[in-house]
Amino acid sequence: xxxxxxxxxxxxxxxxxxxxxxxxxxxxxxxxxxxxxxxxxxxxxxxxxxxxxxxxxxxxxxxxxxxxxxxxxxxxxxxxxxxxxxxxxxxxxxxxxxxxxxxxxxxxxxxxxxxxxxxxxxxxxxxxxxxxxxxxxxxxxxxxxxxxxxxxxxxxxxxxxxxxxxxxxxxxxxxxxxxxxxxxxxxxxxxxxxxxxxxxxxxxxxxxxxxxxxxxxxxxxxxxxxxxxxxxxxxxxxxxxxxxxxxxxxxxxxxxxxxxxxxxxxxxxxxxxxxxxxxxxxxxxxxxxxxxxxxxxxxxxxxxxxxxxxxxxxxxxxxxxxxxxxxxxxxxxxxxxxxxxxxxxxxxxxxxxxxxxxxxxxxxxxxxxxxxxxxxxxxxxxxxxxxxxxxxxxxxxxxxxxxxxxxxxxxxxxxxxxxxxxxxxxxxxxxxxxxxxxxxxxxxxxxxxxxxxxxxxxxxxxxxxxxxxxxxxxxxxxxxxxxxxxxxxxxxxxxxxxxxxxxxxxxxxxxxxxxxxxxxxxxxxxxxxxxxxxxxxxxxxxxxxxxxxxxxxxxxxxxxxxxxxxxxxxxxxxxxxxxxxxxxxxxxxxxxxx
Numbered sequence: 001x002x003x004x005x006x007x008x009x010x011x012x013x014x015x016x017x018x019x020x021x022x023x024x025x026x027x028x029x030x031x032x033x034x035x036x037x038x039x040x041x042x043x044x045x046x047x048x049x050x051x052x053x054x055x056x057x058x059x060x061x062x063x064x065x066x067x068x069x070x071x072x073x074x075x076x077x078x079x080x081x082x083x084x085x086x087x088x089x090x091x092x093x094x095x096x097x098x099x100x101x102x103x104x105x106x107x108x109x110x111x112x113x114x115x116x117x118x119x120x121x122x123x124x125x126x127x128x129x130x131x132x133x134x135x136x137x138x139x140x141x142x143x144x145x146x147x148x149x150x151x152x153x154x155x156x157x158x159x160x161x162x163x164x165x166x167x168x169x170x171x172x173x174x175x176x177x178x179x180x181x182x183x184x185x186x187x188x189x190x191x192x193x194x195x196x197x198x199x200x201x202x203x204x205x206x207x208x209x210x211x212x213x214x215x216x217x218x219x220x221x222x223x224x225x226x227x228x229x230x231x232x233x234x235x236x237x238x239x240x241x242x243x244x245x246x247x248x249x250x251x252x253x254x255x256x257x258x259x260x261x262x263x264x265x266x267x268x269x270x271x272x273x274x275x276x277x278x279x280x281x282x283x284x285x286x287x288x289x290x291x292x293x294x295x296x297x298x299x300x301x302x303x304x305x306x307x308x309x310x311x312x313x314x315x316x317x318x319x320x321x322x323x324x325x326x327x328x329x330x331x332x333x334x335x336x337x338x339x340x341x342x343x344x345x346x347x348x349x350x351x352x353x354x355x356x357x358x359x360x361x362x363x364x365x366x367x368x369x370x371x372x373x374x375x376x377x378x379x380x381x382x383x384x385x386x387x388x389x390x391x392x393x394x395x396x397x398x399x400x401x402x403x404x405x406x407x408x409x410x411x412x413x414x415x416x417x418x419x420x421x422x423x424x425x426x427x428x429x430x431x432x433x434x435x436x437x438x439x440x441x442x443x444x445x446x447x448x449x450x451x452x453x454x455x456x457x458x459x460x461x462x463x464x465x466x467x468x469x470x471x472x473x474x475x476x477x478x479x480x481x482x483x484x485x486x487x488x489x490x491x492x493x494x495x496x497x498x499x500x501x502x503x504x505x506x507x508x509x510x511x512x513x514x515x516x517x518x519x520x521x522x523x524x525x526x527x528x529x530x531x532x533x534x535x536x537x538x539x540x541x542x543x544x545x546x547x548x549x550x551x552x553x554x555x556x557x558x559x560x561x562x563x564x565x566x567x568x569x570x571x572x573x574x575x576x577x578x579x580x581x582x583x584x585x586x587x588x589x590x591x592x593x594x
Contacts, residue, residue: 201251
């Protein structure tokens with residue numbers, strides 16, 4: 001860990017700058033055949049790479065090479081790089097990145113010098129939001145979730161600033177995003193990017209930061225609703241803040257992008273002004289510096305000369321597959337740069353991390369619950385702080401494709417302690433009911449009556465479900481015949497979960513099983529206590545009741561147990577041996593950690 005007095009400016013100019021300059025020259029030298037970590041970077045699965053190359057290359061030349069002996073060479077190289085990638089297919093985020101880079105050149109007065117006339121004409125056609133928006137159908141997104149209205153807005157606004165089209169479309173696209181927020185978020189102000197499935201993940205918290213950043217960059221005034229949402233999002237990240245520099249822990253794009261989500265929200269709030277209260281700005285800045293240190297020390301792999309989200313036991317979701325390695329490096333670098341620029345414009349350019357950061361972090365409330373949605377089903381996030389640990393308990397629905405995957409399950413999650421495997425369905429820490437009629441049911445997705453209570457240092461979260469979730473389909477479906485009440489209890493060093501299942505007379509449970517996946521290793525089974533203890537790792541023990549059998553296995557090396565931050569080492573499986581009869585069934589597990 002760097003000294004407490006580390007500045008964000010030093011991180012950018014002393015540690016990040018050499019990496020960005022190196023990648024710029026390597027990209028230029030590699031040309032259209034550039035290979036990075038065995039990947040031909042301009043492949044059909046790297047759909048955003050062209051625009052990201054333009055954006056980062058423009059930044060490197062304008063901000064890092066200007067005023068150096070490499071300035072003229074850099075400008076000429078930039079011209080050839082933009083020409084090279086201009087003929088690549090451009091999609092959504094790639095379009096936004098590309099036009100952002102061109103606008104950097106325009107404001108610097110170097111657009112004509114850095115971009116050939118023929119290349120410019122080609123980019124005017126390809127860098128267009130209409131490629132994924134049906135303007136004739138009330139500006140409907142074509143096969144994209146609602147957060148892409150923000151992308152379309154940014155592209156449209158930059159096209160207007162470039163003089164490529166008349167002003168007007170950007171405002172309509174922003175209004176369409178706000179309509180969706182109003183319809184599926186309501187008074188609580190957190191965006192469900194699905195049409196009501198309850199997918200409140202990283203994107204739901206990030207959207208206000210992304211949007212206000214774009215709005216400030218393009219000279220518009222942010223709607224008051226977005227400013228209110230930004231405050232709510234900033235509060236969540238302030239509750240997640242810690243010296244370890246770890247960010248969002250659940251849902252899609254966790255890992256490196258879970259960390260930069262915090263950077264984007266907290267820095268946008270700093271520049272927007274009138275968001276932070278009291279010591280919150282100092283906490284946000286110090287936490288952001290720690291997150292940047294994590295980017296440099298953990299996510300960037302010097303041996304690979306690349307961000308590493310795919311090798312050495314690490315895994316990300318299919319969306320951010322290794323085919324996108326060049327674009328992912330550039331995106332993450334630019335997110336750090338944008339973070340620094342927000343804080344610099346807020347007057348914190350030379351600020352050091354407060355030596356009182358540790359004390360301030362200790363003052364953050366230990367338990368909180370953020371309610372995302374009411375209605376037929378309730379959604380929310382519990383955050384529990386305990387001696388340096390920061391636990392997230394998401395009570396949400398993943399919707400189509402994601403509902404059963406481990407990062408969306410209603411279970412406690414903490415980076416580097418209880419991480420989940422992207423895209424896969426192990427059912428970690430959730431009891432699974434195998435019914436006599438062959439159905440497999442889990443108590444997920446349909447939470448109601450969420451209640452929390454804090455007493456004598458103990459925090460409890462209780463909720464009920466009138467339907468179980470039927471496993472096996474692409475989208476969640478209700479499974480009748482069983483109701484449940486789930487109770488989580490958080491104590492210093494221990495988390496307990498108890499499930500009570502109420503089985504209808506016409507239903508029959510064949511067996512119940514529970515899977516537990518942890519980083520900890522050197523497991524020893526204490527049969528009489530129904531307990532597994534570990535000789536190594538932050539999780540010290542796992543205990544279960546209501547089950548008959550326990551099996552402990554070392555995980556394999558096929559990637560099925562790799563998380564964004566490394567491989568889970570141990571799989572513990574609990575199961576009932578005989579059919580479970582009776583109207584009420586109860587099972588429980590307990591996890592102790594250092």
